[in-house]
Amino acid sequence: MRTFRAAAVGAATFSLVLTAAACGGGSAGGTGSNERPETLTYWATNQGANIKVDKKVLQPELDKFEKRTGIKVKLEVVPWADLLNRILTATTSGQGPDVLNIGNTWSASLQASGALVPWDEKNFKKIGGKDRFVESALGSTGVHGQDPAAVPLYSMAYALYYNKKLFADAGIKKPPATWDELVATGKKLTKGGKSAIGVEGSNLSNNIHQVFVLGKQHGAEFFTPDGKADFTSDEAVTAVKQYIDLMATHKIVAPGNAEYAQNQSLSDFAKGRTAMVLWQTAAATFKAQGMKDDEWGVAPAPVQSGSPGSGKSTNSMVAGINMAVFKNTKNIDGAMKFVKFMTSDEEQKVLNKAYGSIPPVKGAQQDPAFNTPALAVLRETLVSSAAALPQVPEESQFETVVGTAVKELFADAAAGRPVTTQSVKAKLDKAQQQMPKK
Known part of the structure; x- marks a missing residue:
């Protein structure tokens, strides 16, 4: 785990x-x-x-x-x-x-x-x-x-796992390498009651892992050098909104995923209900759920552009x-x-x-x-x-309060409520107010 x-x-x-x-x-x-x-x-x-x-x-x-x-x-x-x-x-x-x-x-x-x-x-x-x-x-x-x-x-590290048959049926020859490619690929895969990618909107830690990586790709740090919470920067807001928009704007994540918690997205993937999942070291779980090794492929998680690397090309937490x-x-x-x-x-x-x-x-x-x-x-x-995620004493609170903010934003998206830059920033500001004062 x-x-x-x-x-x-x-x-x-x-x-x-x-x-x-x-x-x-x-x-x-x-x-x-x-x-x-x-x-x-x-x-x-x-x-x-x-x-x-x-x-x-x-x-x-x-x-x-x-x-x-x-x-x-x-x-x-x-x-x-x-x-x-x-x-x-x-x-x-x-x-x-x-x-x-x-x-x-x-x-x-x-x-x-x-x-x-x-x-x-x-x-x-x-x-x-x-x-x-x-x-x-x-x-x-x-x-x-x-x-x-x-x-x-x-x-462990995060990667993009994909269903080979669903990709072949949709005429997709290779997994997406960037977020723009993921959205474009996702729209081809979201059909017939299947959605392109699974998320776990109620899994606070997974929420943090995903928005931390996206935050790194946009230049967000989430904590200042002296350890103060910094959740409302333009870069952090952009990262969180990009993640929520997979459901809210692009419609490649099923609304029900807003309520998903531990391993439910993996179960959907193993049963062929979704074509992709961003997860860490998932092979053993797929096997336990009855999925054969030759039924799925794995590729580096997407970056904004170019190839995975350090800095803004970070594509996993450690x-x-x-x-x-x-x-x-x-x-x-x-x-x-x-x-x-x-x-x-x-x-x-x-x-x-x-x-x-x-x-x-x-x-x-x-x-x-x-x-x-x-x-x-x-x-x-x-x-x-x-x-590595921020190695600060308040890291576990960060997981809780920002993870909860992302959970609430997924709930808004699932209910059809608008998710805007302003609403994302308001949720992150609320989370920041719950952190210990330095």
């Missing part, structure tokens, strides 16, 4: 939690109960088609770790809808896990709580060194200039999952051994193959399994044209 599944949390609530965490104490997780010291509690993110799949993937690896070290790992796979609030509660109650996965976009926000072990040079040395990890993945591990709050575990350790664990040595195991070349190959993601560990990336045509597009995106 993925970061697009993140739970919503209000800015005021989050600020209170961080304040309490900074002042609080206590112990974390299985270590705060009557568990043996050689037992660790691990909160894993829901990476597979469902929690049952995750347990099937992870439990044999945890058993392998126990056999090698004598340390038992108690696994809980936490649904994305609950994960952020569970973590925030754990930082104040002391009743959390020893080790946990986090969406990489939350790293700076959770770092500010003071509840996570910082990954300084000494701690990185315990797991083989910082230089084992891909630089782009390390860019989403906390505030720049500070020791990371977590280490990369799974890497997506992925990080692994963190709670400071209050009573088994820090065991926790470090577990992180070392999970980020080893061997385990990185096993886990990322199972989930269809890309190892953020350089050595594991050399495996030919991660050089398939589909994954090659994602790897190239991460290397050359992806950017």
Whole structure:
């Protein structure tokens, strides 16, 4: 999971939690109960088609770790809808896990709580060194200039997935490379009860991912250099409106998508109801939904013009999952051994193959399994044209308030209400007012 599944949390609530965490104490997780010291509690993110799949993937690896070290790992796979609030509660109650996965976009926000072990040079040395990890993945591990709050575990990137048969039936020979091409292609595909592209208007984090990328393409930053929210710039307004206009103006997104939440757009795509979807590392989900690998293709996500690259040609956020350790664990040595195991070349190959993601560990990336045509597009995106979301303590509030603004604008479009530059700016101004004042 993925970061697009993140739970919503209000800015005021989050600020209170961080304040309490900074002042609080206590112990974390299985270590705060009557568990043996050689037992660790691990909160894993829901990476597979469902929690049952995750347990099937992870439990044999945890058993392998126990056999090698004598340390038992108690696994809980936490649904994305609950994960952020569970973590925030754990930082104040002391009743959390020893080790946990986090969406990489939350790293700076959770770092500010003071509840996570910082990954300084000494701690990185315990797991083989910082230089084992891909630089782009390390860019989403906390505030720049500070020791990371977590280490990369799974890497992902956005791409444009398309239905080969629907494209062929419409006489379309290649996937669109620019947004203008996407709209033109989309109008050819929107017919017979099918729509061109799926979105998830009620999925706050996915909303943020899409408008962040569009914002980069227009030159928006969303935060000033000193960390103040800047949601109402002309560039930000243009980016958000361009995304909403896929439904409001161009009519290539079905109005019902305004209510879509987790994975509903992927289900429509797998069932042939839509011809395209912008998503991150989706192959395993398509397969779980019964779609054959040769039925879909993948291409870099669109840019405004030209080819994907850095700056205004950014076409993905740096997506992925990080692994963190709670400071209050009573088994820090065991926790470090577990992180070392999970980020080893061997385990990185096993886990990322199972989930269809890309190892953020350089050595594991050399495996030919991660050089398939589909994954090659994602790897190239991460290397050359992806950017990390703002690594500021208020990032999770940003996801919530701007994600909600986009959700409300999709609801307006679905209801036939006009979406104008003025109405977009008003929604973004309302979102900005909900951010903590600097």
